Amino acid sequence: MATDIQQELERAAETTELPWLGIDLRRTALGIGGLALFVTLWWIASLFQPDFILPSPLAVAERFVSEAASGEMTTALGQSVRHWIPGTIVGTLLGVATGIALGWSRLLDDISSPVVRTLRPVPPLALIGFAIAWFGINHTGAAFIIAVGAFWINFYASYGGVEGVSDDLLDVARSLGVQSDLELIRSVVIPAASPEIMTGIRTGIGRCWMLVVASEIFGVPGIGRRILRASNNLQVDLVITYILVLSLMFLLVDTVFRAVQKRVLVWR
Amino acid sequence: MAINHAGGSTVRVEQVDKQYDSKQGTVQALADINFEVSPGEFICLVGPSGCGKTTLFRILAGLEPPTSGEVILNGSTVTKPNTDMGIVFQEYHLFPWQTVRENVAFGLKKANVPKDERSQRVQQLIDLVGLEGFEDSYPKELSGGMKQRVALARALAIDPSLLLMDEPFGAVDAQTREMLQDELIDIWRETNKTVLFVTHDVEEAVKLADRVVVMGRNPGSIRGIVEIDLVRPRSRADPEFGEYYERVRDLIHT
Numbered sequence: 001m002a003t004d005i006q007q008e009l010e011r012a013a014e015t016t017e018l019p020w021l022g023i024d025l026r027r028t029a030l031g032i033g034g035l036a037l038f039v040t041l042w043w044i045a046s047l048f049q050p051d052f053i054l055p056s057p058l059a060v061a062e063r064f065v066s067e068a069a070s071g072e073m074t075t076a077l078g079q080s081v082r083h084w085i086p087g088t089i090v091g092t093l094l095g096v097a098t099g100i101a102l103g104w105s106r107l108l109d110d111i112s113s114p115v116v117r118t119l120r121p122v123p124p125l126a127l128i129g130f131a132i133a134w135f136g137i138n139h140t141g142a143a144f145i146i147a148v149g150a151f152w153i154n155f156y157a158s159y160g161g162v163e164g165v166s167d168d169l170l171d172v173a174r175s176l177g178v179q180s181d182l183e184l185i186r187s188v189v190i191p192a193a194s195p196e197i198m199t200g201i202r203t204g205i206g207r208c209w210m211l212v213v214a215s216e217i218f219g220v221p222g223i224g225r226r227i228l229r230a231s232n233n234l235q236v237d238l239v240i241t242y243i244l245v246l247s248l249m250f251l252l253v254d255t256v257f258r259a260v261q262k263r264v265l266v267w268r
Numbered sequence: 269m270a271i272n273h274a275g276g277s278t279v280r281v282e283q284v285d286k287q288y289d290s291k292q293g294t295v296q297a298l299a300d301i302n303f304e305v306s307p308g309e310f311i312c313l314v315g316p317s318g319c320g321k322t323t324l325f326r327i328l329a330g331l332e333p334p335t336s337g338e339v340i341l342n343g344s345t346v347t348k349p350n351t352d353m354g355i356v357f358q359e360y361h362l363f364p365w366q367t368v369r370e371n372v373a374f375g376l377k378k379a380n381v382p383k384d385e386r387s388q389r390v391q392q393l394i395d396l397v398g399l400e401g402f403e404d405s406y407p408k409e410l411s412g413g414m415k416q417r418v419a420l421a422r423a424l425a426i427d428p429s430l431l432l433m434d435e436p437f438g439a440v441d442a443q444t445r446e447m448l449q450d451e452l453i454d455i456w457r458e459t460n461k462t463v464l465f466v467t468h469d470v471e472e473a474v475k476l477a478d479r480v481v482v483m484g485r486n487p488g489s490i491r492g493i494v495e496i497d498l499v500r501p502r503s504r505a506d507p508e509f510g511e512y513y514e515r516v517r518d519l520i521h522t
Contacts, residue, residue, distance in 0.1 A: 176375035
């Protein structure tokens with residue numbers, strides 16, 4: 001009896017999996033069910049609330065479509081991307097490089113430790129004054145805020161990754177003729193720490209989408225600015241519309257990066 | 269065969285002492301270690317756990333300095349790992365992000381061996397350790413015995429005159445171990461390298477070595493050196509094998 005059920009479950013599992021697409025139908029179906037439940041609850045809740053408190057899912061969908069059709073959405077997205085991309089790239093590169101350097105060199109780590117510990121708890125938002133003073137109310141200023149956020153995540157991920165590289169691998173590399181530190185870092189430390197570094201980059205990319213809103217708080221145009229303006233006008237449907245845009249962008253980038261990560265870390 | 273040009277090396281271990289500072293005070297890990305290895309010799313260092321044989325291995329490999337005394341390899345003092353020696357660890361320590369081929373090629377690449385020559389040599393070594401067909405596998409896809417073969421091929425690639433092995437077959441099952449032992453003897457004969465092989469397994473030592481350096485603990489020191497005068501391949505069933513086994517074991521326990 002019990003084995004019958006088990007067999008049936010196994011058969012079910014076999015038929016619902018499409019491994020060649022990497023899609024698990026059972027999980028997908030459950031996910032869609034959960035999403036439907038969430039939207040239904042939202043819809044029920046919205047029946048008893050005015051639109052400026054909670055608009056119905058349908059109202060949001062209508063707004064989403066009209067906003068997309070009017071071209072406003074692409075404009076806002078294009079503006080945000082202009083600081084999201086440079087901010088993420090610069091912050092990631094600096095964070096990874098600094099993390100590797102300090103994770104590797106005890107000397108550099110000791111020298112910089114007090115400064116690092118002082119600066120670390122500063123939230124990127126607190127640096128808006130500097131962003132305006134140094135770069136102005138423009139994409140560069142917003143990119144600066146985003147870069148700061150990306151920097152710390154990547155710094156700590158890479159630092160931890162490098163610290164965790166086994167001494168034995170370094171010994172082996174030395175016995176095989178690797179002489180300089182730079183060569184050791186290039187051929188052993190970075191590949192060995194690459195899983196942590198990749199996780200840092202991926203976390204950073206997500207965090208940077210969140211920071212897009214914060215980085216536009218002082219007047220730089222983009223999705224965040226739209227959300228803030230719509231909030232002030234109590235256009236909650238518009239707020240949710242742009243929140244959805246952010247989520248979709250995050251999902252898109254994260255999916256692409258996950259595929260890259262899988263390919264780079266195929267050896268794991 | 270191209271794998272074969274460096275002859276074995278001479279190793280002299282002179283008055284090596286090693287002390288550690290611990291919470292309980294100074295610990296004498298190794299005391300007055302002296303022995304010499306001739307070119308092409310196969311030496312096993314055998315002893316119970318805690319006798320300092322791994323510490324001695326690390327000193328021989330230049331991974332750790334002795335407190336006093338020195339290790340002299342081909343006339344110069346060992347202070348850090350160098351390409352005169354190939355090191356093989358119990359836990360393999362393959363580069364997990366590299367395929368079998370890339371692992372074996374690592375040292376050759378660092379030595380700037382031209383690509384054609386490199387790939388030819390890598391293939392020879394992979395064949396030598398019996399891993400044809402697994403060139404593009406990653407370490408995670410290999411069994412323990414296969415990983416150790418890769419580690420051995422990787423160490424041999426740079427053509428060291430001395431092969432240093434720390435309990436290399438300690439983590440594989442008994443059958444694989446026996447196979448690897450036989451293969452190691454074949455490779456050793458073919459390449460004329462000097463081999464320093466650390467083990468806690470008396471039988472393994474008697475089976476492999478020209479001479480067995482027997483260590484005991486408290487403090488870690490040499491109890492005796494036993495020359496094994498048996499033709500290879502050696503069989504445990506041979507009564508003489510049994511006598512050597514008893515002699516080495518008795519030395520450990522004195």
